[in-house]
Amino acid sequence: MTIRTRFAPSPTGYLHIGGARTALFSWLYARRHGGTFVLRIEDTDLERSTAESVNAILEGMTWLGLEYDEGPFYQTERFDRYRQVTQQLLDEGKAYKCYCTREELDAMRADQMARKEKPRYDGRCRNRSEPRPGVEPVVRFRNPDEGQVTIEDMVRGQVLVSNAELDDLIIARSDGTPTYNFTVVVDDLDMGITHVIRGDDHLSNTPRQMNILAALGAPLPRYAHVPMILGADGSRLSKRHGAVSVMQYRDDGYLPEAVLNYLVRLGWSHGDQEVFSVDEMIELFDLGQINHSASSFNPDKLLWLNHHYLMHGDPLHVAHHLRWHLGQLGIDPTDGPDPVEIVKAQRERCKTLVDMARHSAFFYRDFAAYDEKAAQKNFAGDAPRVLEALRAALSDLSDWQREAIHGVLASTAEDLGVKLGSVAQPLRVAVTGTSVSPPIDVTVELLGREKTLCRIDRAREFVRALGLG
Ligand code: GLU
Numbered sequence: 001m002t003i004r005t006r007f008a009p010s011p012t013g014y015l016h017i018g019g020a021r022t023a024l025f026s027w028l029y030a031r032r033h034g035g036t037f038v039l040r041i042e043d044t045d046l047e048r049s050t051a052e053s054v055n056a057i058l059e060g061m062t063w064l065g066l067e068y069d070e071g072p073f074y075q076t077e078r079f080d081r082y083r084q085v086t087q088q089l090l091d092e093g094k095a096y097k098c099y100c101t102r103e104e105l106d107a108m109r110a111d112q113m114a115r116k117e118k119p120r121y122d123g124r125c126r127n128r129s130e131p132r133p134g135v136e137p138v139v140r141f142r143n144p145d146e147g148q149v150t151i152e153d154m155v156r157g158q159v160l161v162s163n164a165e166l167d168d169l170i171i172a173r174s175d176g177t178p179t180y181n182f183t184v185v186v187d188d189l190d191m192g193i194t195h196v197i198r199g200d201d202h203l204s205n206t207p208r209q210m211n212i213l214a215a216l217g218a219p220l221p222r223y224a225h226v227p228m229i230l231g232a233d234g235s236r237l238s239k240r241h242g243a244v245s246v247m248q249y250r251d252d253g254y255l256p257e258a259v260l261n262y263l264v265r266l267g268w269s270h271g272d273q274e275v276f277s278v279d280e281m282i283e284l285f286d287l288g289q290i291n292h293s294a295s296s297f298n299p300d301k302l303l304w305l306n307h308h309y310l311m312h313g314d315p316l317h318v319a320h321h322l323r324w325h326l327g328q329l330g331i332d333p334t335d336g337p338d339p340v341e342i343v344k345a346q347r348e349r350c351k352t353l354v355d356m357a358r359h360s361a362f363f364y365r366d367f368a369a370y371d372e373k374a375a376q377k378n379f380a381g382d383a384p385r386v387l388e389a390l391r392a393a394l395s396d397l398s399d400w401q402r403e404a405i406h407g408v409l410a411s412t413a414e415d416l417g418v419k420l421g422s423v424a425q426p427l428r429v430a431v432t433g434t435s436v437s438p439p440i441d442v443t444v445e446l447l448g449r450e451k452t453l454c455r456i457d458r459a460r461e462f463v464r465a466l467g468l469g
Contacts, residue, residue, distance in 0.1 A: 003035030004194045010042045011053035014245040015060030021263045026197045027066045028285040039071035060246040064256050075183050082178035085186050094215045097137035098125040120167035136174035143168050149207035154224035154287040161207040185212045193221050200225035224287045230296045237297050253352030258306040267295040307351040315343040325357035336364035337446040345438040367433035374435035379463050383426040391456045402441040430459035
């Protein structure tokens with residue numbers, strides 16, 4: 001059997017962390033078994049579904065690298081098919097038209113409540129053969145009265161639901177549009193889905209969906225309901241807990257592989273291993289190892305993973321993402337050093353790409369002003385003559401390499417009888433505007449001769465204007 005999984009988001013917002021995890025688990029399961037991963041857009045809620053959300057979801061999946069093999073299929077393009085299956089169920093007596101009015105349903109509910117019964121549709125139109133003039137009927141699925149539904153859930157184990165708990169679900173509204181549980185069933189059937197992996201907020205829908213599938217004579221997929229994600233305070237993860245949109249993590253400077261690694265560990269484990277490359281995830285992922293209890297979101301761990309991938313990722317790959325972030329700052333990455341070199345120089349001290357881009361902007365464009373404290377501290381004392389000597393020595397330097405630059409700094413310190421730090425720090429403030437940067441010889445090498453000399457001149461001007469020099 002070829003495994004076929006699906007991700008079936010409702011496009012009513014961005015791709016959030018919970019949805020991305022469902023998508024990842026479904027994708028991994030398909031990849032692990034050489035199966036097919038289907039993307040289905042559940043857009044039948046016309047009021048809440050938007051094209052922007054569809055784009056946001058597709059963008060999020062692309063950024064994460066969760067490529068789908070089939071789809072996207074849009075439910076709104078399948079209404080004829082839903083109508084056809086509704087008719088089939090009606091013809092076979094497995095569904096029926098219900099002419100109950102809102103008032104009647106309200107009264108039924110009130111009676112049941114008064115008798116302390118659970119409110120449910122009592123099936124009174126099941127045997128009605130005559131239409132009711134003036135009432136557009138809904139179509140209800142004739143749920144079995146007897147027996148129980150057994151869900152062999154791949155995460156939760158066996159879940160039993162008695163049919164007495166389930167009433168006759170509306171599958172088509174009076175305007176003919178299909179309802180949510182029905183479209184899911186028809187789609188899972190038509191798309192040949194073998195494994196339904198989704199959040200456990202859908203567990204309560206599963207027995208109804210299984211009953212409808214059985215009525216259609218369809219093979220039942222396996223189900224795996226994944227526990228929800230909680231914020232650090234123990235409540236369901238939401239905007240209150242910070243970013244929940246996947247693309248927000250891109251904007252905040254995370255690498256997709258860090259987010260994927262973080263997501264896979266959110267509810268799944270393999271021993272006590274924390275770091276998984278995508279290939280490893282594919283090799284090791286299994287539904288049986290999904291935790292039974294909810295998992296909590298831990299932003300510090302995500303940050304730790306991000307730093308890990310910045311440090312150990314291929315600089316070429318990291319640079320690809322850094323370029324985007326430089327672009328966000330209005331920087332053209334061709335106006336300065338190769339971002340690959342920036343990654344190598346900066347990755348130890350930057351935990352996000354946003355940090356890296358901000359702290360590297362000076363390589364590409366002049367900074368607006370010196371950090372006040374850094375200037376005060378490092379532009380006084382010996383700084384004026386240090387800068388003057390460095391200006392002369394660096395402009396004569398033929399080999400613009402970090403070793404040679406280091407040599408210039410060392411010999412300047414020696415010539416002036418000062419410590420190396422008293423040469424390095426004024427130069428650092430002069431070229432970066434701040435007192436923090438990669439090693440100064442690396443910084444100067446990457447910045448290039450022209451920008452370095454210009455910035456030393458600018459610093460000397462500044463020092464003179466302050467009356468320090
Ligand atoms: N469209 C549903 C959602 O976004 C998912 C349905 C399913 O996976 O069966 O929550």
